[in-house]
Amino acid sequence: DAKTTQPTSMDCAEGRAANLPCNHSTISGNEYVYWYRQIHSQGPQYIIHGLKNNETNEMASLIITEDRKSSTLILPHATLRDTAVYYCIAPYNNNDMRFGAGTRLTVKP
Amino acid sequence: ETGVTQTPRHLVMGMTNKKSLKCEQHLGHNAMYWYKQSAKKPLELMFVYSLEERVENNSVPSRFSPECPNSSHLFLHLHTLQPEDSALYLCASSQVGTLFGDGYTFGSGTRLTVV
Numbered sequence: 487d488a489k490t491t492q493p494t495s496m497d498c499a500e501g502r503a504a505n506l507p508c509n510h511s512t513i514s515g516n517e518y519v520y521w522y523r524q525i526h527s528q529g530p531q532y533i534i535h536g537l538k539n540n541e542t543n544e545m546a547s548l549i550i551t552e553d554r555k556s557s558t559l560i561l562p563h564a565t566l567r568d569t570a571v572y573y574c575i576a577p578y579n580n581n582d583m584r585f586g587a588g589t590r591l592t593v594k595p
Numbered sequence: 596e597t598g599v600t601q602t603p604r605h606l607v608m609g610m611t612n613k614k615s616l617k618c619e620q621h622l623g624h625n626a627m628y629w630y631k632q633s634a635k636k637p638l639e640l641m642f643v644y645s646l647e648e649r650v651e652n653n654s655v656p657s658r659f660s661p662e663c664p665n666s667s668h669l670f671l672h673l674h675t676l677q678p679e680d681s682a683l684y685l686c687a688s689s690q691v692g693t694l695f696g697d698g699y700t701f702g703s704g705t706r707l708t709v710v
Contacts, residue, residue: 520698522698522699527683527704527706528703528704529599529685529687529701529702529703529704530638530685530687530699530701531701532697532698532699532700535697535698580689580691580698581626581643581645581650581651581691582640582643582651583628583640583687583689583698583699584638584640585630585637585638586637587637588637
């Protein structure tokens with residue numbers, strides 16, 4: 487896996503966009519970037535993944551820089567239920583999804 | 596049933612007991628995984644099964660023994676565990692064969708307490 491670096495924690499106001507950064511400067515050309523989140527004591531939930539192009543789905547948007555060395559997960563209108571630990575992963579292959587410490591996002595009223 | 600189902604949700608066992616955790620996926624995936632999450636620690640990948648063959652064993656003690664009888668079922672057999680093995684055990688599944696897919700689907704986990 488390419489090493490990823492994320493801030494330990496972030497706060498966001500309810501209703502505002504939450505922008506979660508991830509650095510993956512050693513990522514190779516064929517390694518995707520995956521994002522998951524884990525709400526307390528539940529199994530992680532897949533959010534989105536991408537290779538080069540920006541991606542959007544019903545949960546979030548993923549912005550990947552042109553050099554692919556970093557990415558940002560955007561939750562456009564954060565709610566209290568988005569409070570969770572968010573993981574950015576760049577696996578060598580999709581048999582090898584290894585989770586780091588992630589970013590603890592707290593959405594505040 | 597949909598998704599990934601793990602049973603039991605909670606398990607308390609003594610150090611001399613033998614128990615098994617069960618995972619079942621209803622997604623048609625062909626790979627399954629066991630993860631361990633101890634308190635305040637990141638998830639640790641324990642075992643990987645792809646096309647029903649074990650492809651990874653991340654230096655897991657032999658008191659944990661996985662079994663994958665078919666692509667929909669995964670077991671983790673436990674014996675002579677230690678209190679430090681108390682953790683949330685998570686099962687996941689995915690589709691492999693293409694280079695990358697839509698990521699893993701996780702179950703809700705089994706909360707194991709060893710007394």
